[in-house]
Amino acid sequence: MAELNQSPGKSGGKNRVKKMPVRVDLTAMVDLAFLLITFFMLTTSLQKPHVMPVVMPVKGPDGFVPESRTMTFCLGKNNHVLWYMGMADHPLTQPRLIGYGKDMRKVILDNARLIQSSTGKGIIVLVKPAEHSVYENLVNTLDELNITNVPTYAIAAISPKDIDLLKQKGVY
Numbered sequence: 001m002a003e004l005n006q007s008p009g010k011s012g013g014k015n016r017v018k019k020m021p022v023r024v025d026l027t028a029m030v031d032l033a034f035l036l037i038t039f040f041m042l043t044t045s046l047q048k049p050h051v052m053p054v055v056m057p058v059k060g061p062d063g064f065v066p067e068s069r070t071m072t073f074c075l076g077k078n079n080h081v082l083w084y085m086g087m088a089d090h091p092l093t094q095p096r097l098i099g100y101g102k103d104m105r106k107v108i109l110d111n112a113r114l115i116q117s118s119t120g121k122g123i124i125v126l127v128k129p130a131e132h133s134v135y136e137n138l139v140n141t142l143d144e145l146n147i148t149n150v151p152t153y154a155i156a157a158i159s160p161k162d163i164d165l166l167k168q169k170g171v172y
């Protein structure tokens with residue numbers, strides 16, 4: 001049985017009438033606490049995991065993904081990303097290193113606007129994680145693609161040409 005006892009304090013030298021110690025029975029409060037904890041544990045609903053859809057790029061009439069609309073992110077080590085427009089064999093822009101967050105978001109939005117205004121279609125993003133990249137970086141990249149409303153993106157295997165580009169920049 002749970003109880004709270006209070007002992008009388010010692011007073012100076014005078015003899016007074018002794019008061020009986022106060023005794024509070026806490027059993028009912030403990031029972032109520034466990035009852036509430038059990039109730040909330042059984043009635044709560046846990047958050048369901050959310051799945052982000054990955055849309056694979058639609059191939060053009062010649063069977064290839066249009067290079068003019070394709071942006072490639074190669075995930076390297078030390079939280080660095082190498083990006084370029086086009087394909088690895090002959091990139092349309094010079095490959096550049098950026099970080100995650102605002103830098104990546106700005107690059108995606110700028111290139112998406114440029115492609116939308118020139119072709120009238122959406123951007124296609126290829127994400128290529130290297131062996132030395134971290135899983136968290138892949139998740140951060142997918143989050144940025146989701147935030148910037150990129151209509152089509154895919155996770156692809158990294159090619160030897162991409163590995164060479166990462167080695168040139170020192171992030172492989």
